[in-house]
Amino acid sequence: MSAFLPPQLFHNARIVDPATERDERGGVLVRAGLIVDVGPHLMAGSGPDGTQEHDCGGHVLAPGLVDLRAFVGEPGAEHRETLKTASEAAAAGGVTTVVCMPETNPPIDEPAIVDFVLRRARDTAIVHVHPAAALTKELAGRELTEIGLLQEAGAVAFTDGTRAVTNAQVLRRAMTYARDFDALIINHVEDPDLVGDGVMNEGARASLLGLHGIPREAETVVLERDIRLARLTGARYHAALVSCADSVEIVRRAKDSGLKATCGVSINNLTLNEIDIGDYRTFLRLSPPLRDEDDRQAVIAALAEGVIDVIVSDHNPQDVETKRLPFSEAANGALGLETLLSAGLRLVEAGQVTLPRLLHALSTRPAQLIGVPGGQLSAGKPADLIIVDIDFPYVVDKLKLHSKSKNSPFDEARLTGRVLKTFIAGRLVYAYDEQ
Incomplete structure (x- = not known):
């Protein structure tokens, strides 16, 4: 399915790659579900023709x-x-x-x-x-x-x-x-x-x-x-x-x-x-x-x-x-x-x-x-990516959790940090909805 997606550019991001300890501003370019380039040189408009762009709003891309x-x-x-x-x-x-x-x-x-x-x-x-x-x-x-x-x-x-x-x-x-x-x-x-x-x-x-x-x-x-x-x-x-x-x-x-x-x-x-x-x-x-x-x-x-x-x-x-x-x-x-x-x-x-x-x-x-090919932002790796607002405060409400069961140890706890979007092979599978 990802092979039919256009090239995608994630820019204006704080790139955090735990495999290399990279932590810098920049972007990630994705083609056919795989990462093809990472770095500070990837900015808005720097992708090939037909690229779908995602402005990460300065948030963490990991x-x-x-x-x-x-x-x-x-x-x-x-x-x-x-x-x-x-x-x-x-x-x-x-x-x-x-x-x-x-x-x-x-x-x-x-x-x-x-x-x-x-x-x-x-x-x-x-x-x-x-x-x-x-x-x-x-x-x-x-x-x-x-x-x-x-x-x-x-x-x-x-x-x-x-x-x-x-x-x-x-x-x-x-x-x-x-x-x-x-x-x-x-x-x-x-x-x-x-x-x-x-x-x-x-x-x-x-x-x-x-x-x-x-x-x-x-x-x-x-x-x-x-x-x-x-x-x-x-x-x-x-x-x-x-x-x-x-x-x-x-x-x-x-x-x-x-x-x-x-x-x-x-x-x-x-x-x-x-x-x-x-x-x-x-x-x-x-x-x-x-x-x-x-x-x-x-x-x-x-x-x-x-x-x-x-x-x-x-x-x-x-x-x-x-x-x-x-x-x-x-x-x-x-x-x-x-x-x-x-x-x-x-x-x-x-x-x-x-x-x-x-x-x-x-x-x-x-x-x-x-032995699975995840957990790093480097060329050739799958574009399984998350965009995270690490400063987003919220209170856990068990009734809003996606699981069938509701036994969360953090029910009514104040947490900071919210996943805004999740991508599998460059395909969006989750986007945070404030409602």
Whole structure:
């Protein structure tokens, strides 16, 4: 479709390319869905004859975001979210590539289901959707899936989603198998036995609220084991979500020793802490739980340093029947696609992370990990672009979100930074409407 578009010139922009740390005034020229030129020399009227021009109004022009962790209900739980509604929420948040988790019904553990998701996304989604396939059959943690066949069918990573593979022998075999395909293994680093009945971070706040706590060791014990298995097998390993200072140190040591180990952090753990739970706000019951402020500051510092590789939305739609319950009975999960960038800009505004570094963790690095050609503004790359007013203030209204479910952790929060337009291969798929 993009091949029939005229050449397009995006000018009067603050170009931010996180892959090269370019941050300057200029423009981007696009032809047939691909970037052909970038720089300060591209101004209004500088394109070839017939060029369609987009005045960016001085706002940020950046590559679209790549979200490595989003839960989508289709197939099997379309009442929570569909590929169509998830993609609309993604576009509104500047996310041009979504990796959907395998926790569907049936789970994405066979090539035919990978194919179904890809076909369904092609027909209904307005952004790129790539499935992550299950690491074990039925997500049961016992029998490995056919990693080679699933990768051939289009799976970009292998994970059991919110379920940690607790059997070390199974994970060792998975890593050994995946190594031969250079496949990415993603594990949820949380020991279900140590979590037990816990529903929030273990500490004084949990005691005050009368809730069972989840110790940091539920995360670090699994992470430490996984890193040792990655060393043993030589596999590419990614810790889905880290949330505390101890985990940061484990990942730092692994990287310093040369292992193929990376990690992600949820936007929730970067921008919220356990105090935000307030009087039992169930939209903030999450896995991993929100930690204390010291841990939050530790993961922010690790992000700025580059120890943490990617930021994810951890988009997990839940309906009112699973959230309008006492805190200890509510389901884990929160929306994240639409507010991912706006929430991340809090860190830029506070001077804790630069804008190129934030965008690197939101686009360049995740694209590299799954081997897709996004996350950078350079000739030959796809024109998956976003125009962002980073100074636009607004209050989140869950009723205006594009997702089917409304469990946003930022409901009624004041955020700054709004995606004005989102383009896929140079084609406009979202434009902000003030009404």
